[in-house]
Amino acid sequence: MSEILTNSGLFFALLGAACATFLAGTGSAIGVGKAGVAAAGVLSEEPSLFGKVLIFQLLPATQGIYGLLVAFLILTNTGIIGTPQDISLQQGLLYFAASLPIAIAGLFSGIHQGNCAVAGIGTVAKRPDQMGKAIILPAMVETYAILALLISILAVFGIANVNI
């Protein structure tokens, strides 16, 4: 049992990479999907607004990219990609913990940014001249995904210097 636990560091590191990709990606998929539905509604009445509504639809896509970035960093730092390394259980758990900010904040901010983008699409449908203001509102949600990304990246890079 203790041998299994000792060798499961890599498993937890990989679980962290998977969570970052899967949860943040799910948030983006839901957000982009919702915004896409609203965009299609507007386009069926006003096809000339394609360029504007496309930007709104793409706003919630970034969380998925952030999750991918953190997962990639975990995979390279743990040697899953590149030179194989020994990862202790403690290190594995630390990589898992480092993935959580972008995994969880990515999931929820993606969904809520999607909702906000839907409302923005409604605004642009009625007032195309208010595109600038309408886009700032869903963009504010991005702040929290960026903060989570920052902490995840700092944590992933910092684990190598932790004495355990």
Added chain:
Amino acid sequence: MAKADYTYAVARIRSKELKLLTMKDLEALISLDDYESCIRFLTEKGWGNDTIQTGDEILSTERKKIWLLMNELVKEENAFDVFLLQNDFHNLKVTIKSITRNLKADNMFSEFGKVPAEKIYEAIDKRNYSQLPEYLQNTAKEAMNVLLHTSDGQLCDIIIDKACLEAVYNAGKNSDNEIIRLYSELFVASADIKIAVRCAKTNKTLDFIKQSLAECETLNINMLANSAAKGIDEICSYLSSSAYKEAVEALKKSPSAFEKYCDDLVTDKMKTQKWEPFTIGPLVAYIIARENEIKAVRIILSAKLNSLNSEIVKERLRKMYV
């Protein structure tokens, strides 16, 4: 059951709202010289279709467009019961009167009910009430018997009108959307006040008034009926202490001012739906806005046909949603 998603529908409605007539459009329409210019103005705004020429045809086409759009956007069967039930009861009333008086009334039927008008006509013509939907069966039987035995058209009307108010109220209360519940409440409350005023003016008995009024949350029906039995001033005094105290001024002015007050109140309450992106609320608000618009255009076209003063028309125009 999964909650219906109206994201796509609301986004389409947002684009459609751009084509709603504004107060400026209505003022421009009023300022036109004659009926033909108004028809041209409406056609340029996309009203009617290429072959249509008369005002009535244009308005009927516009109403058809509303329901074609809603049928396309909303698949839930009972979503718009609060509107469609009104048309079913209207069709029931027309059917009973046309059958008992042996009159042709084809152009009086509304085509936007929950059940086709022909089905209602056929069921009542054959006295086969079980063919009707459940919510119409008892009312149809009772109204038909009353009209056949007493020839009292007014009594027949109040039976159907009250059943309609109750059906709309229940449909509203059973809805999980706040704006539909609010609409059904306002619809019944304003109808009750109109009935009370009419009864007071025609000196109806307390029993008749109580029989005519339908229950709702914002009015105490017993107090309203008692006030109506005493006269208009008593109704105004009761309303002053109710949620509809602004109605008093309109009531004192004229019946058409009160009608305008009721429509404007609904429009004002619906304005919150301009910012709602996900629920059926904006669709409900759009239906009301379009009906209001059609009503306003009808008033203007009638005024043009009858050469009425534009000031009288302006007084009767409802607030617009946009």
